[in-house]
Amino acid sequence: MKKVLIPFCYIIFTTILYGQDTHYWTNQFGARASFLGGAVIAGLDDNSSVFYNPANLAFIKQSTVSLNTSVYKYEDIFMGNGGGTDVDLKSQRLSLYQQMVSGLLSKNPEKVYRIGFNIIARQNVNIDGNHRHENKYDLIASNAGKEFYIGNIELRNIIGETWGCLGVGFKINKNFSAGITAIATYRSQKHTFAYSARAMSGNDSTIAAGIPIFVATNSSYLHSRTNIIGGLIKAGFHGRFGRWRFGLNITSPSITFWGESRVHREDLQTNRPSQPPSGVPLDRVRTDEQRNLKSRYKYPLTVGSGITYNYKTGLICISAEYFMAINEYKMVDADLSNFSIYDSIKTDFLSIYQGAEQVLNFAIGWEQQLIEKIKLHIGFRSDFSCRKILNQLTITSAPIDLWHFSAGLSWRRKHSLMSIGFKYTYGYTDKGFKQLVNFTEPLVDNEWFLFGRRTDDAFLNIHAFTLMIGYTYYFALK
Secondary structure: OEEOOOOOOOOOOOOOEOOOOOOOOOOOOOHHHHHOOOOOOOOOOOOOHHHHOHHHHHHOOOOOEEEEEEEEEEEEEEEEOOOOOOOOEEEEEEEEEEEEEEEEOOOOOOOOEEEEEEEEEEEEEEEEEEEEEEEEEOOOOOOOOOEEEEEEEEEEEEEEEEEEEEEEEEEOOOOEEEEEEEEEEEEEEEEEEEEEEEEEOOOHHHHHOOOOOOEEEEEEEEEEEEEEEEEEEEEEEEEEEOOEEEEEEEEOOOEEEEEEEEEEEEEEEEEEOOOOOOOOOEEEEEEEEEEEEEEOOOOOOEEEEEEEEEEOOEEEEEEEEEEOOEEEEEEEEOOOOOOOEOOOOOOOOOOEEEEEOOEEEEEEEEEEEEEOOEEEEEEEEEEOOOEOOOOOOEOOEOOOOEEEEEEEEEEEOOOEEEEEEEEEEEEEEEEEEOOOOOOOOOOOOOOOOOOOOOOOOEEEEEEEEEEEEEEEEEOOOO
């Protein structure tokens, strides 16, 4: 077989994963704030204020609080027709992580300022799905009869993002306060997207007997590992008048202090029919790996506002937050002086791009005292996808909007507060969603080679159930 070192058409998919890495409001922080849907920008008198609105810290009269919230999450993702007609892709995962650990560092309630900290799991994505499709198709004209066809696809996307927040709130007067939170971020992402197709001549007996057979293949493999350290600042403003509370927060765009990535990518074709007059099957390959690549990750400028009404036995709270768009940028910047093997046109084969559309999310929460020491919390929030459609290689998820419904109970004791509750997440897109790959209508004499053209016949369902358990301990004031 003849290997040719000329430009050729590869199957290059803009990588579309299904996960929650393009959503800003998937996670909320602190048991009570989570149960209320995160609708607490106007402020709760607990440690969650460090993240939601540091200005509210100035009004907290409680002692130092230590909060530890654990999350148990089951996620079921179903992509109908994602691998072709009636070829469905699934991912089911159970995960456990610490949602937030926090505390107040200043105990004297008479001071005009209060200091607190949060350590939060800002993102926690764990997608692991694969599928194998087998059939018989008449694909290779030079072979008599049908060929065995095997298609494989594998999707893995693991993201862990931890934020360390240190906030301080200042009283301006009895009605107003301001605050600021400095946030250090660490993001780790491991991503794999691989798909392949093989067409083999012969039958069961010839293959089992080891008789030489004709095999045509087309495969693509992408694996990246990224670690990024960054930071941002959040400013908050808070006002309270009688039963009403108002809040505003502004979060700066993030900056990257340090980032590095490793990317391995390969496209391979064997026995692809060539055009006349040669008629000689072609083998084609493009492969490369680079390490220690400069990397960055951007969060946008955001503006949030909220209002809370406190009545004798409970409260009602509403919040909204606007996230600005992020123009397309290189998340991973490959070294263009080190080109891939067998790539005579010297393309940017390994760089990974990112971007985001503008998003406006809203939330509403209700809290009601049931008996003397037990309160009920209910919340609802939107979680719209910010995915930006790019024509470059990217590793972001599908544009699916999510809706979160939450409820929980809290039990106040003398020196502690115990909370337990759940969250249900739902997302759905009808047909009109593009397939990841098409195994059921494979072609030969075009750029797809052994794959069918991706159609808009796929649909996506996401269901997630989350159990949240929180514990707060109240220390002495002095």
